[in-house]
Amino acid sequence: AQKxxxxxxxxxxxxxxxxxxxxxxxxxxxxxxxxxxxxxSSGEMIFLIYQGSYDEQNATEGRYSLNFQKAxxxxxxxxxxxxxxxxxxxFCAMRVIDKLIFGTGTRLQVFP
Amino acid sequence: xxxxxxxxxxxxxxxxxxxxxxCRSLDFQATTMFWYRQFPKQSLMLMATSNEGSKAxxxxxxxxxxxxxxxxxxxxxxxxxxxxxxEDSSFYICSAREGDSGANVLTFGAGSRLTVL
Numbered sequence: 061a062q063k064x065x066x067x068x069x070x071x072x073x074x075x076x077x078x079x080x081x082x083x084x085x086x087x088x089x090x091x092x093x094x095x096x097x098x099x100x101s102s103g104e105m106i107f108l109i110y111q112g113s114y115d116e117q118n119a120t121e122g123r124y125s126l127n128f129q130k131a132x133x134x135x136x137x138x139x140x141x142x143x144x145x146x147x148x149x150x151f152c153a154m155r156v157i158d159k160l161i162f163g164t165g166t167r168l169q170v171f172p
Numbered sequence: 173x174x175x176x177x178x179x180x181x182x183x184x185x186x187x188x189x190x191x192x193x194x195c196r197s198l199d200f201q202a203t204t205m206f207w208y209r210q211f212p213k214q215s216l217m218l219m220a221t222s223n224e225g226s227k228a229x230x231x232x233x234x235x236x237x238x239x240x241x242x243x244x245x246x247x248x249x250x251x252x253x254x255x256x257x258x259e260d261s262s263f264y265i266c267s268a269r270e271g272d273s274g275a276n277v278l279t280f281g282a283g284s285r286l287t288v289l
Contacts, residue, residue, distance in 0.1 A: 095277070095278075097280075102282070103263060103265070103282060103283040103285070104280060104281075104282045104283060105216075105265060105267070105280035105283075106280075107277050107278075107279070107280075110277060151215065151216065158204065158221065159206075159218060159221070160206065160218070160267070160278055161218070162215045162216045162217075163215060164214070164215045165215055
């Protein structure tokens, strides 16, 4: 069975610092995709970054980078130079075939 | 970029009535749309996969007669919550993928908050 696990219900980080949000996954499929989405209090889901299972290099998108360790089945999100506007829920998700399965989320709070 | 519009953004209804939520892909054709449900402070749970021109595929435990899904065109999918009850109160979010399954990223609507009195 496919499963996404986010073990950090909440994280705090000071503005301008970097923060790592953890995500581990479990699947028996060889081909899959890993995603991170941000959900502010308004509720919309904002796509941040994607990593394919066959991608050898870690994905990066601006201040976001994905630390992909395939053997450990982890796909941690690193946010560099945190900003106050980064405060939100962050969801890790895995796509297997046609479905996107979400983890339980991590609430990130950035303080001045 | 791809935009998905969801309407209404919030709705309050009386118990026993039906509520329809629309999900539209504004600038692309979506052969597949997905409906999620999110309870407060919880994750998104996939309810069903909506395929244009065919019946939706429901996840285990989701009542297809209660949550009617129609994907009548390549840009519109609707979710109807029939005979709504207070326990159906939740945040419903749709998502769509452009074109065929080769595209990786799902675009989400802004969600619809349903409150059943």
